Amino acid sequence: MNLREYQGRELFARYGLPVLPGQVASTPEEARDIAVQVAGPVVIKAQVMVGGRGKAGGVKLASTPEEAFDRARDILALTIKGLPVRKVLVAQAAEIARELYLAIVLDRSKKLPLVMFSSEGGVDIEEVARSTPEKIVRLHVPLDGLRAYQARALFQPVLREGALVSQAADVLLKLWRVYSDGDCQLAEINPLAITPAGKVIALDAKVILDDNAEYRHREWEGWRDREEETAGERLARDKGLSYVKLEGDIGCVVNGAGLAMATMDLVKHYGGEPANFLDIGGSSSPEKVTAALKIITGDARDRGGASKVRAILFNIFGGITRCDDVANGIVQSLAQSPLGVPLVIRLTGTNEEAARKILADHGLTATTKMDEGVREVIAKAQEVTV
Amino acid sequence: MSILIDKSTRLIVQGITGRDGAFHTRQMIDYGTKVVAGVTPGKGGEQVHGVPVYDSVAEAVAATKANASVIYVPAPFAADAIEEAADARVGLIVCITEGLPVRDTLAVYHSIERRRAANGNGKPRLVGPNCPGLLAPGIAKVGIMPGHIAKPGPVGLVSRSGTLTYEVVDQLTQAGLGQSTCLGIGGDPIIGTNFTDALTLFEADPHTEAIVLIGEIGGTDEEEAAQFVKRHVKKPVVAFVAGQTAPPGKRMGHAGAIIAGGTGTAAEKMAAFEAAGIPVARIPSEIPALVAAAMERRRVRAGAGARRVGPARAKKSASARRNAARGNGSGGRDAARGGRVPARGRAARRP
Incomplete structure (x- = not known):
């Protein structure tokens, strides 16, 4: 089962990953109310499971609750790649200094979970893999789990600064828990953003769950988007x-x-x-x-x-x-x-x-x-x- | 003869009192398999089709000297059942059960690997999960393959599918090509025995003369198998890949059958086989003719002794070979007559 971004964020938040305040809305009115609560500029994102939402006009900024209402109304009227937009995520807008990529996926060939990290976030990772494969760093997770020193060693050469390295390592260790305890086939953060103030935050959430494990995760049933x-x-x-x-x-x-x-x-x-x-x-x-x-x-x-x-x-x-x-x-x-x-x-x-x-x-x-x-x-x- | 199972196989059925376990116990006995014990916790002392049931695999092994086990227990208990069999030192463990979470299979896979490394004798071997098992025609069957479609012969068959395996076995039999062993390795992303393992076993089996490999979309097992054949397999191999028309991003039934991130497509796998000199059937009904042609080439080569094939012949393209096998073009007819068209020499292909 593929989770929508807002569902993935919920899962991330449950494991203590840094996500910005926000909620899902089905109407412009709800979007406005969420923007009032967030109290500041918000980003409104179409909750459809296709790539290229931004290019299709499905991601917009709004600086006031009224603007949030208008933008949400526009986006909820869209059909992106054949899929009607029924929900939008309204979340606090972030200032971004740098965009990274971080994911955990199963390496079927090596029969181990694989961490993939790239300094080139915010773009299609498959494109990065094609054009600049050297910018993707890989780490196979040992059978007994991921250790903090391994996570730090992964980020050290790219992030250098101690505070950033330890924040990123903390994110990875939590993402590992999401992946492993949560029976994920994929747990991906793209972009993993660094703010000008030096905070590391997850700005997107892509999660694919292993359907075979549904029997031990009662909470999954609620995520199944029956209307879709x-x-x-x-x-x-x-x-x-x-x-x-x-x-x-x-x-x-x-x-x-x-x-x-x-x-x-x-x-x-x-x-x-x-x-x-x-x-x-x-x-x-x-x-x-x-x-x-x-x-x-x-x-x-x-x-x-x-x-x-x-x-x-x-x-x-x-x-x-x-x-x-x-x-x-x-x-x-x-x-x-x-x-x-x-x-x-x-x-x-x-x-x-x-x-x-x-x-x-x-x-x-x-x-x-x-x-x-x-x-x-x-x-x-x-x-x-x- | 056969790989992995033979007349000395003494089989335990884990989950023998369940509906599927009981039904297939009957089928396996009728086929001639020595089913010596069943295991269902809490039902020790009962009998199923005359087979004694034990509470644990360890007890069953102690009482019956069983050396193989087949698992039909429900998915939430299947990983545990595999571990239990391995702990009782069962040499061959075949897990039919489908729907195991990948996390469970991953842990079991590495546990089995550790035991194999420690034992140093290739045991225990895990086949599956989510597989139809093994069938050695006329000898024994372990799992759920229908016995009547197979007949003894020289073709070894290994497949990630279930019913597609039956389809191909049936077509081989109809074409007069019997099988040494039919092995279903399973449709999950992580499996105990992969194509490379099966190819190694068939290459070493004196009664297997040709190998049919049935792949499907997802993962890179087929690509690895193609490389392995090029380096280590002298017997002729014919391949088919299901899912040529499958769309990306959609799971096609099997947990392992998904085109993800642009990789795992049938086209890539077919290209990998062809690049390794392996004839690829576009549709299942082409398989028997390709096998027959490959075996014929091998016989001609054997008849010609150690004579080397010239490099120009060896470079004959895969599609030309396929056409030859279909009987399109002169090459095919010549080959069918016992032919003047020399085989592509494997020896010649290798530098």
């Missing part, structure tokens, strides 16, 4: 399906993530465009299949307009997944509501014969070969388009 989820995404999560919407017109229902990716690739290979990635998982009940069809036929409509999906492919390789469960799910779905688009079914493996019988009883057939199924669904989609 489409109905399809919510249904997928509730039913334990793994779902990613794409831009094409061929719906895909597959068991297993690798096979689902390979199915998308194959659709593209034969000249089609997949509408989604959808993995119904291992032990799939008929209910999961019903939900999958609901998601695929309904999701495009969430964003307004008719569904773009022109044909749907089932690609099932039965192992733990029983083909007859899937077949039952399909016929139950069709009985509840017709799909309105052609359906192509490929299934093979566990209980395949029973599945074929169920399908045949309802006038449906299935192929056994993946390539055949994909070619057929593309042909059907093209007929619909014509």
